[in-house]
Amino acid sequence: MKYIYLVVIFISGILLASDVKPINNQLALKECGSCHFAYQPGLLPKRSWKKIISNLGNHFGTDASLDKKDEQMLLSYFIKNSSDNSNQYLSRVITRYTRADKTPMRITTGVVFRRAHDELRRSTFLRKSVGNPGNCIACHRTAKRGLYNEDYVRIPR
Ligand code: HEC
Ligand code: HEC
Numbered sequence: 774m775k776y777i778y779l780v781v782i783f784i785s786g787i788l789l790a791s792d793v794k795p796i797n798n799q800l801a802l803k804e805c806g807s808c809h810f811a812y813q814p815g816l817l818p819k820r821s822w823k824k825i826i827s828n829l830g831n832h833f834g835t836d837a838s839l840d841k842k843d844e845q846m847l848l849s850y851f852i853k854n855s856s857d858n859s860n861q862y863l864s865r866v867i868t869r870y871t872r873a874d875k876t877p878m879r880i881t882t883g884v885v886f887r888r889a890h891d892e893l894r895r896s897t898f899l900r901k902s903v904g905n906p907g908n909c910i911a912c913h914r915t916a917k918r919g920l921y922n923e924d925y926v927r928i929p930r
């Protein structure tokens with residue numbers, strides 16, 4: 774039942790042609806796009822961004838730390854545009870389906886991501902041309918524009 778609702782919002786989202794707000798902050802694009810695709814703030818709730826951005830020194834096994842000033846600037850940008858502060862359809866879906874007592878550190882482990890990709894094999898995400906599930910841009914050619922609509926998907930060989 775829960776999933777039917779999810780499907781309905783996905784479909785209405787496509788009709789409205791709005792997903793997540795694209796990044797319009799140069800620092801976020803540069804710093805958070807240097808090792809991987811620059812994830813839009815609207816893909817996670819603000820409690821997640823707080824935790825992620827205040828732990829950049831130990832970021833998934835790498836050091837992504839910044840000086841305090843830049844960290845503060847990014848933190849306020851990500852919080853301001855977090856899923857729970859956004860009206861875009863995908864952000865609303867993510868907010869709705871993220872348990873309030875959880876603080877996810879990843880987009881790719883959330884129920885919305887898993888549900889959206891349940892027809893894909895794990896091995897597809899691990900292909901050389903993709904790398905890992907977090908490499909949205911490998912398949913979603915319009916990901917930078919915040920468009921994850923399945924019409925613009927092409928899985929590389
Ligand atoms: C020094 C390289 C580096 C920089 C800079 C960096 N990251 Fe990461 N990030 C990583 C690595 C490595 C992973 C884990 C990739 C994996 O194993 O899936 C990761 C994963 C993530 C994930 C989880 C993706 C998922 O699987 O859902 C998020 C969210 C994230 N980074 C946000 C950020 C943000 C926000 C910034 C900017 C403040 C940033 N990253 C800057 C290296 C970096
Ligand atoms: C290996 C390729 C691949 C990667 C990597 C990937 N996706 Fe997808 N994604 C797809 C495909 C294919 C679909 C369409 C699935 C279907 O229709 O069954 C999809 C569907 C979606 C949908 C649902 C769209 C709709 O119109 O219903 C969302 C949202 C989405 N992806 C977000 C993301 C995000 C965010 C990332 C990165 C964190 C990501 N995807 C990474 C291939 C990928």
